[in-house]
Amino acid sequence: MSTPWTLSRRAERMNPSVIREILKLTAQPGIISLAGGLPSPATFPVDAFAQACAEVLATDGPAALQYAASEGHGPLREWVAAQLPWAVDPAQVLITTGSQQALDLVGKVLIDSGSRVLVETPTYLGALQAFAPMEPQIEGVACTDEGPDPDDLVRRGPSARFLYVLPNFQNPTGRSLSEGARQALVQQADRLGLPLVEDNPYGELWFDQPPPAPLSARHPDGCLYLGSFSKVLAPGLRLGYVVAPKAIFPKLLQAKQAADLHTPGFNQRLASAVLRDGFMERHVPRVRALYRQQCRVMLDALGHEMGGLGVQWNAPEGGMFLWLRLPEGMDATALLPQAVARGVAYVPGAAFYADSADPRTLRLSFVTASEDQIRSGIAALAATVREALPRPTAVPVARPQSSGVTA
Ligand code: PMP
Numbered sequence: 001m002s003t004p005w006t007l008s009r010r011a012e013r014m015n016p017s018v019i020r021e022i023l024k025l026t027a028q029p030g031i032i033s034l035a036g037g038l039p040s041p042a043t044f045p046v047d048a049f050a051q052a053c054a055e056v057l058a059t060d061g062p063a064a065l066q067y068a069a070s071e072g073h074g075p076l077r078e079w080v081a082a083q084l085p086w087a088v089d090p091a092q093v094l095i096t097t098g099s100q101q102a103l104d105l106v107g108k109v110l111i112d113s114g115s116r117v118l119v120e121t122p123t124y125l126g127a128l129q130a131f132a133p134m135e136p137q138i139e140g141v142a143c144t145d146e147g148p149d150p151d152d153l154v155r156r157g158p159s160a161r162f163l164y165v166l167p168n169f170q171n172p173t174g175r176s177l178s179e180g181a182r183q184a185l186v187q188q189a190d191r192l193g194l195p196l197v198e199d200n201p202y203g204e205l206w207f208d209q210p211p212p213a214p215l216s217a218r219h220p221d222g223c224l225y226l227g228s229f230s231k232v233l234a235p236g237l238r239l240g241y242v243v244a245p246k247a248i249f250p251k252l253l254q255a256k257q258a259a260d261l262h263t264p265g266f267n268q269r270l271a272s273a274v275l276r277d278g279f280m281e282r283h284v285p286r287v288r289a290l291y292r293q294q295c296r297v298m299l300d301a302l303g304h305e306m307g308g309l310g311v312q313w314n315a316p317e318g319g320m321f322l323w324l325r326l327p328e329g330m331d332a333t334a335l336l337p338q339a340v341a342r343g344v345a346y347v348p349g350a351a352f353y354a355d356s357a358d359p360r361t362l363r364l365s366f367v368t369a370s371e372d373q374i375r376s377g378i379a380a381l382a383a384t385v386r387e388a389l390p391r392p393t394a395v396p397v398a399r400p401q402s403s404g405v406t407a
Contacts, residue, residue, distance in 0.1 A: 009135065013135065032373045048283075049270060052274045056273055077091075084217075086214075096239075097238045099199065099226045102241070105252050106226075107130050112134070114136070117137070117160065118140075120166065124172070150188055166198075173323040174321045186218045195223070196219075201227065298364065305378050306385070311382075321366070332362040335384060342380040348362050
């Protein structure tokens, strides 16, 4: 007899990530993937980690390989606190196993079954996945280029547990909030008594000028702030952090203990050793320069290939992604197999909406593919769109009626 396993309601709410499924598709040889949000491996500081590895094992080996404190490695917490642009006590910094874990912990600590949770429209798919098992009612707040629409926030804000918001080079759209929009959002959230969960993995990846200060810098008690080493050092380390007001920190810590006891102490020491002596000031400008160039190549290719097709896109000022809207009547999910057949993949935008999706949207990453691949990928995408455009239906030409007038 087969064993009757009963899945929890939580498990029923878990879904495979659309992106991971697409990444499997794009693993086929010959497909140019503009889909995944994988940082360029050319930016990984392999030599610095090789040195740090030897040093950590030689000087601190047994401690690095032992169980450790759930809060995180002291020097790394201090480094995080010191580089944030507002006064942060290292005791408020919880090191997490990627900022994805911080999203999971936030969900566990702040969401009850049926709680109302607000997100931007669209928003980061991984946050929707992390929150979903806690059985919230997730609502997408209407957004413009200036961020969450204040009128919609007034309607939805009261009694919501929090607003999850990405002010810098958002995943998926690449958009950023202006100084004015940040000020207005923080003031409005304060008036509404609406906590903010600010996620900022891309803030350091600006092209020409740094973005305005984070929301958390303006109202630390009203915000949880999530950061990550994935996009500036290497995602394989699985190092992120959450900065929490004193009222919330102990609960996040208890959730963290239950989840994994602690983030690998070895990785934390490696990062700490690499980050010493101003490493980031030398390293991050190189990442910015590479991504700025790749973004420019993609924007040039779009301008060149998509002219006259009725496709819209934005020009991000940093980060890894660009957002594109297909012509009226097209559906990016339905179009994906044709694009893959032509050798290019993207992520359909529908995956990033909490509720009703705009089927015309899609996300392109400009950081993983080479410049040549970006050009060929955009050409293949343009050919796919061109082929799918509704052909003008032939209208029978009416016989000219004799009016007696000749022109
Ligand atoms: N937040 C956002 C907005 C992201 O795009 C990602 C990664 N794609 C994460 C959090 C999680 O990153 P990590 O766990 O690698 O820190």
